[in-house]
Amino acid sequence: xxxxxxxxxxxxARGACGGCWCMWWKLTHSEFETQxxxxxxxxxxxxxxxxTVPGLLxxxxxxxxxxxxxxxxxxxxxxxxxxxxxPIDHEPVWxxxxxxxxxxxxxxxxxxxxxxAATRFAMEQGARIVEGYPVExxxxxxxxxxxxxxxxxxxxxxxxxEMARRSxxxxxxxxxxxxxxxxxxxxxx
Numbered sequence: 001x002x003x004x005x006x007x008x009x010x011x012x013a014r015g016a017c018g019g020c021w022c023m024w025w026k027l028t029h030s031e032f033e034t035q036x037x038x039x040x041x042x043x044x045x046x047x048x049x050x051x052t053v054p055g056l057l058x059x060x061x062x063x064x065x066x067x068x069x070x071x072x073x074x075x076x077x078x079x080x081x082x083x084x085x086x087p088i089d090h091e092p093v094w095x096x097x098x099x100x101x102x103x104x105x106x107x108x109x110x111x112x113x114x115x116x117a118a119t120r121f122a123m124e125q126g127a128r129i130v131e132g133y134p135v136e137x138x139x140x141x142x143x144x145x146x147x148x149x150x151x152x153x154x155x156x157x158x159x160x161x162e163m164a165r166r167s168x169x170x171x172x173x174x175x176x177x178x179x180x181x182x183x184x185x186x187x188x189x
Contacts, residue, residue, distance in 0.1 A: 001048050003064075006057055008041075010064040015041055016100045017148065022054065022069050025076040025097045056121060058101075058114050065105040068114035069098040070122055073131065085133050088164045088172055093129040094122035099150045111150055115158040119175050128177045132160055136169050 015021040019037035021044045027035075035043060047054055058066030073095040079085050096118050101110045119130045136152040152162070152171055160173040 001051075003057060004045060004048055006059075006064040007044075007048075007067070010057065010067055010100070010102065011041075016067070022067065022098050022100075025069070025078050028077065053121075055098075056114060056117050058105075058110050058117075060105060066101040066110040066114050067099065068096060068111075068118045070094060070096045070118035070130070072127075079133075084166045084170050085172060086166075091129055092127075093131045093174070094125070094127040096130060096132045096150070098148050100148060111154050112157050115150065115155060115160075119158065123177060130160075130175045131163075132173045132175075133170060134173060136171055138169060 010016075011021060015037060019040055020032075021040035023035075023040040023043055024032055027040075027043075032040070044054065052071075054071060055067055055069040057064050058068075071094065073079055073087070073093045076095055076097055079095060079097070080087075096115060099111050099114060101114075115132065122130045132150060132155045134150040134152045134155050149170075152173065155173045158175070160175045162171045163174045164172040166172075
């Protein structure tokens with residue numbers, strides 16, 4: 001909550017992209033369209049002020065330059081309704097659904113750093129699996145506005161592995177807590 005002003009500064013008057021305020025994954029299509037812009041900003045602010053940590057900010061010195069949305073998968077209603085991104089099993093996962101980096105800091109490693117930080121954050125909250133739903137573009141160059149899910153190549157650099165692909169351009173990728181860090185089971189007699 002104390003960084004809300006930084007979040008607003010990063011997202012700007014347009015709410016990052018077309019009034020989204022990173023609420024697209026959390027709402028139905030009609031809810032999102034109804035509250036697009038200031039309504040989405042208010043909904044995100046209410047989440048934050050209510051104690052929810054919906055993601056992480058990246059900074060260059062004191063200036064916010066990037067955002068990564070990460071939460072337990074069940075907090076993203078659209079994932080459960082997606083034909084392409086539906087669950088691949090019944091394992092509990094945290095999901096990275098959105099990345100936003102200022103124009104002057106794109107292609108500098110901010111996205112990879114945010115993915116790694118989001119994975120650490122999820123692990124600190126008890127996650128054992130973190131999923132991402134990046135884009136694997138067919139052409140070498142794609143408009144930045146279509147890369148808000150992140151790029152598959154960036155997730156690979158951050159240690160994620162492709163687990164499923166129901167679309168040519170949308171893999172489901174996972175990072176698993178290494179076996180050496182998983183809690184050990186004790187045999188009790």
